[in-house]
Amino acid sequence: MKKLEGKVAVITGGNSGIGLATAQRFVSEGAYVFITGRRQSEVDAAVKQIGKDVTGVQGDVSKLADLDRLYADVKRQKGHVNILFANAGLGEFAPLEAITESHFDKTFSVNVKGLLFTVQKALPLFRNGGSIILNASTAAFKAAGGSSVYGATKAAVRSFARSWTVELNRSSRSRRSLYPPYQWNVWEVLTKLQKSSHSSRQMIAVLSPVSNCS
């Protein structure tokens, strides 16, 4: 039996890069995946590339109505979620003196607000445990020219992971039927993705403390 046989995964930003590679790997491990992205043409192309056990749902994670539509689709088709990879994100760079309100709003809207509601709105679809994986970055704690806004969004993601681990574990003890125990088992999932990939190694380095941060 394959590792993810029978599992349902949602991967935001699944039409390119890390998200697409993850979707391909999950399907090869036996999962059914839902992928998202803002560009319908790229979502369609990714669905074709993945080939089977995949549904593409066009949507923008920073728009709450799009997230509602995504999870309504997941619920209608599969009824539940086992794995959520909140991966959609963007990185546009600007040095301090060149940061604009629009750069700030756009980056926080997708990387922080979008990620938060991606997770929050998925919670009712989890049952009997599951995995929630947040895509952060070494930019959360490493300085690089022009990356202050992007890095701040990724630091927020790391902070979310710490707080939510505490909240969801507490919920799972007190309200098991509503919030089953979530695992932030980054190693289990990510080490299987792209062992040789630089990006994947970066994510593992960033996210691995999450599993014991509570």
Ligand SMILES: NC(=O)c1ccc[n+]([C@@H]2O[C@H](COP(=O)([O-])OP(=O)(O)OC[C@H]3O[C@@H](n4cnc5c(N)ncnc54)[C@H](OP(=O)(O)O)[C@@H]3O)[C@@H](O)[C@H]2O)c1
């Ligand atoms: N590449 C790296 O070295 C690296 C390192 C650390 C962390 N990360 C993080 O990894 C994640 C994926 O990055 P990547 O390198 O794979 O980049 P990528 O190839 O550009 O992929 C980004 C994905 O997110 C989607 N996306 C962007 N904004 C979205 C939105 N508002 N709503 C829904 N989907 C959206 C894009 O599709 P559409 O454009 O069609 O929406 C695309 O599928 C990001 O969170 C990034 O910060 C990357």
